[in-house]
Amino acid sequence: xxxxxxxxxxxxxxxxxxxxxxxxxxxxxxxxxxxxxxxxxxxxxxxxxxxxxxxxxxxxxxxxxxxxxxxxxxxxxxxxxxxxxxxxxxxxxxxxxxxxxxxxxxxxxxxxxxxxxxxxxxxxxxxxxxxxxxxxxxxxxxxxxxxxxxxxxxxxxxxxxxxxxxxxxxxxxxxxxxxxxxxxxxxxxxxxxxxxxxxxxxxxxxxxxxxxxxxxxxxxxxxxxxxxxxxxxxxxxxxxxxxxxxxxxxxxxxxxxxxxxxxxxxxxxxxxxxxxxxxxxxxxxxxxxxxxxxxxxxxxxxxxxxxxxxxxxxxxxxxxxxxxxxxxxxxxxxxxxxxxxxxxxxxxxxxxxxxxxxxxxxxxxxxxxxxxxxxxxxx
Amino acid sequence: xxxxxxxxxxxxxxxxxxxxxxxxxxxxxxxxxxxxxxxxxxxxxxxxxxxxxxxxxxxxxxxxxxxxxxxxxxxxxxxxxxxxxxxxxxxxxxxxxxxxxxxxxxxxxxxxxxxxxxxxxxxxxxxxxxxxxxxxxxxxxxxxxxxxxxxxxxxxxxxxxxxxxxxxxxxxxxxxxxxxxxxxxxxxxxxxxxxxxxxxxxxxxxxxxxxxxxxxxxxxxxxxxxxxxxxxxxxxxxxxxxxxxxxxxxxxxxxxxxxxxxxxxxxxxxxxxxxxxxxxxxxxxxxxxxxxxxxxxxxxxxxxxxxxxxxxxxxxxxxxxxxxxxxxxxxxxxxxxxxxxxxxxxxxxxxxxxxxxxxxxxxxxxxxxxxx
Numbered sequence: 001x002x003x004x005x006x007x008x009x010x011x012x013x014x015x016x017x018x019x020x021x022x023x024x025x026x027x028x029x030x031x032x033x034x035x036x037x038x039x040x041x042x043x044x045x046x047x048x049x050x051x052x053x054x055x056x057x058x059x060x061x062x063x064x065x066x067x068x069x070x071x072x073x074x075x076x077x078x079x080x081x082x083x084x085x086x087x088x089x090x091x092x093x094x095x096x097x098x099x100x101x102x103x104x105x106x107x108x109x110x111x112x113x114x115x116x117x118x119x120x121x122x123x124x125x126x127x128x129x130x131x132x133x134x135x136x137x138x139x140x141x142x143x144x145x146x147x148x149x150x151x152x153x154x155x156x157x158x159x160x161x162x163x164x165x166x167x168x169x170x171x172x173x174x175x176x177x178x179x180x181x182x183x184x185x186x187x188x189x190x191x192x193x194x195x196x197x198x199x200x201x202x203x204x205x206x207x208x209x210x211x212x213x214x215x216x217x218x219x220x221x222x223x224x225x226x227x228x229x230x231x232x233x234x235x236x237x238x239x240x241x242x243x244x245x246x247x248x249x250x251x252x253x254x255x256x257x258x259x260x261x262x263x264x265x266x267x268x269x270x271x272x273x274x275x276x277x278x279x280x281x282x283x284x285x286x287x288x289x290x291x292x293x294x295x296x297x298x299x300x301x302x303x304x305x306x307x308x309x310x311x312x313x314x315x316x317x318x319x320x321x322x323x324x325x326x327x328x329x330x331x332x333x334x335x336x337x338x339x340x341x342x343x344x345x346x347x348x349x350x351x352x353x354x355x356x357x358x359x360x361x362x363x364x365x366x367x368x369x370x371x372x373x374x375x376x377x378x379x
Numbered sequence: 380x381x382x383x384x385x386x387x388x389x390x391x392x393x394x395x396x397x398x399x400x401x402x403x404x405x406x407x408x409x410x411x412x413x414x415x416x417x418x419x420x421x422x423x424x425x426x427x428x429x430x431x432x433x434x435x436x437x438x439x440x441x442x443x444x445x446x447x448x449x450x451x452x453x454x455x456x457x458x459x460x461x462x463x464x465x466x467x468x469x470x471x472x473x474x475x476x477x478x479x480x481x482x483x484x485x486x487x488x489x490x491x492x493x494x495x496x497x498x499x500x501x502x503x504x505x506x507x508x509x510x511x512x513x514x515x516x517x518x519x520x521x522x523x524x525x526x527x528x529x530x531x532x533x534x535x536x537x538x539x540x541x542x543x544x545x546x547x548x549x550x551x552x553x554x555x556x557x558x559x560x561x562x563x564x565x566x567x568x569x570x571x572x573x574x575x576x577x578x579x580x581x582x583x584x585x586x587x588x589x590x591x592x593x594x595x596x597x598x599x600x601x602x603x604x605x606x607x608x609x610x611x612x613x614x615x616x617x618x619x620x621x622x623x624x625x626x627x628x629x630x631x632x633x634x635x636x637x638x639x640x641x642x643x644x645x646x647x648x649x650x651x652x653x654x655x656x657x658x659x660x661x662x663x664x665x666x667x668x669x670x671x672x673x674x675x676x677x678x679x680x681x682x683x684x685x686x687x688x689x690x691x692x693x694x695x696x697x698x699x700x701x702x703x704x705x706x707x708x709x710x711x712x713x714x715x716x717x718x719x720x721x722x723x724x725x726x727x728x729x730x731x732x733x734x735x736x737x738x739x740x741x742x743x744x745x746x747x748x749x750x751x
Contacts, residue, residue: 043470090652096598096601097409097411099409100411103414110591111587111645112645210478214471262479
């Protein structure tokens with residue numbers, strides 16, 4: 001695969017350009033708004049909304065007979081929105097928990113959607129081809145018209161998000177505080193939920209109802225690893241979403257029989273895995289190194305303390321002690337010889353006889369410092 | 380009813396009962412969405428097992444798929460342990476990946492064989508009676524009847540053997556741990572059960588409708604009873620009702636059977652949600668309004684009792700005065716008086732109110748009840 005020719009195709013090949021653009025728009029919108037869903041512990045709401053959108057699409061088609069994406073998207077949005085309202089009211093009025101309400105509405109709406117789809121299928125005047133793509137997504141079937149619709153809806157959603165930036169921030173992190181400041185939190189909640197619904201339904205055509213939830217959760221989860229600030233997180237999340245969208249679209253176009261939706265999901269999941277391992281500060285690799293370093297440091301300090309407390313029982317703080325005693329004191333921890341060698345390198349201990357070790361002058365000073373600090377921390 | 384229709388209904392009912400049993404525990408343990416994750420992830424297990432043994436009808440496929448379900452649960456827990464993502468996000472991250480890998484593998488390497496994503500996701504119960512088990516030339520009935528029957532048996536045995544352990548660990552995890560039940564063992568046992576059930580059921584109803592049958596009947600039963608054993612039985616009954624009515628809805632509309640079953644399950648839940656005797660919306664609303672009248676009646680009785688025999692009794696007992704004194708609107712005051720009269724608390728005599736003997740007692744009792 002030649003990068004230059006790929007770039008050439010990206011710019012001048014109609015299908016590829018449309019698909020890549022559409023996937024990028026999808027990634028940006030779902031990445032940005034997904035951040036709020038993830039921060040508010042509503043990651044699975046996206047899953048429920050996208051499945052619940054299916055009957056909306058079918059009803060929109062049954063009522064209007066049109067396959068224009070704006071009409072279908074509108075139907076999807078209304079159904080997704082109703083589903084969310086039902087979930088909220090079940091949780092509020094009964095003892096049924098959030099997860100049960102989600103799973104129930106998700107599957108029942110989806111089942112109802114299937115019933116409608118099979119009815120549409122059997123109508124003599126219509127083929128279901130245009131609707132079927134909403135199930136698994138069919139990025140290759142995206143038209144320029146669809147991408148423009150997606151871009152307009154997405155821009156409106158993101159613009160609204162920017163307008164309500166401060167309010168949404170409050171809503172995500174401290175809604176009670178927001179309410180005391182006099183912001184209409186219930187209303188803002190509805191607005192934000194509506195924006196997330198828009199983000200989901202614009203992506204349905206590309207990746208399908210089953211995988212759309214990943215586009216909400218994954219970019220935001222990845223971005224969360226790199227930063228603790230909302231602004232950078234949303235920006236990164238949108239960037240990750242776009243990156244995954246475009247690279248997934250390119251991959252699936254250059255390798256045969258590689259469906260676009262799943263490929264995009266795998267790309268974005270790869271970004272998540274990389275972030276979880278490599279992100280500075282939070283990443284697993286760095287925290288592993290940090291733990292290792294800390295463990296080593298603590299072991300050396302413990303050794304100095306042991307030597308010092310032993311020496312205190314003699315008049316001379318530089319009194320030498322055999323290794324076997326030190327081994328006994330740091331029972332089960334091991335690495336005594338190794339630690340002593342490292343301390344010797346730092347000039348903190350010295351070997352008196354072959355098996356006996358004593359603190360040097362610097363070592364005594366150091367040990368006192370550690371003990372003093374340790375006591376200070378303990379207080 | 381043709382023989383096939385009867386067979387389909389039997390299979391559907393079996394699937395519903397089999398799903399309802401582990402579903403009850405998922406709902407109670409707040410892990411309903413795990414069924415969603417597992418039912419998607421088993422696609423990968425089925426595909427991998429198929430690559431390994433090249434036989435679409437082998438029972439080993441079920442084991443492979445069940446293993447992938449348990450794998451999903453372990454990956455979700457591994458992710459949780461890093462504390463880098465929240466639990467719901469972990470579920471939302473894991474199953475799309477496994478599902479995507481499954482879809483891609485099918486698209487690239489298995490597109491020629493009968494293993495298509497539609498069937499996995501949507502199921503086609505209508506074809507179940509055509510796949511028959513024959514031994515030595517004898518037709519023993521549809522194969523899925525035996526598959527689901529076996530899984531139901533496994534579920535029943537597990538639940539009966541570990542009923543006490545499941546019950547305690549579900550309602551009081553701390554006590555269960557203190558008593559020495561391994562929470563991990565019960566958790567993974569249950570997850571294994573969910574996986575096996577999902578694999579068996581997806582063949583008939585498709586993976587997303589497995590979720591409908593696992594979550595919806597138990598959710599409805601949860602609003603009807605407070606006893607675990609009743610909840611399990613009720614869930615199974617609701618499942619069967621949804622399955623059979625769903626089948627007939629599908630016949631009526633000429634639509635997907637599994638989808639109709641999910642729709643009926645949702646409808647049954649809606650009815651329970653509205654009309655459950657204690658926890659339904661209607662019952663709650665009626666209780667609230669009854670309490671409102673009761674409270675107002677009590678207030679009126681206490682008010683009259685307070686002023687009985689005092690110089691301003693005459694003024695305080697006037698109907699017009701109530702609105703001002705108790706801050707009641709005119710219509711409301713009249714309604715409360717009617718309510719109190721019907722209960723025999725007071726007598727309404729030309730704009731004047733008088734407590735009856737019973738009313739006096741009632742007011743006294745309300746006051747003392749209030750103060751204790």
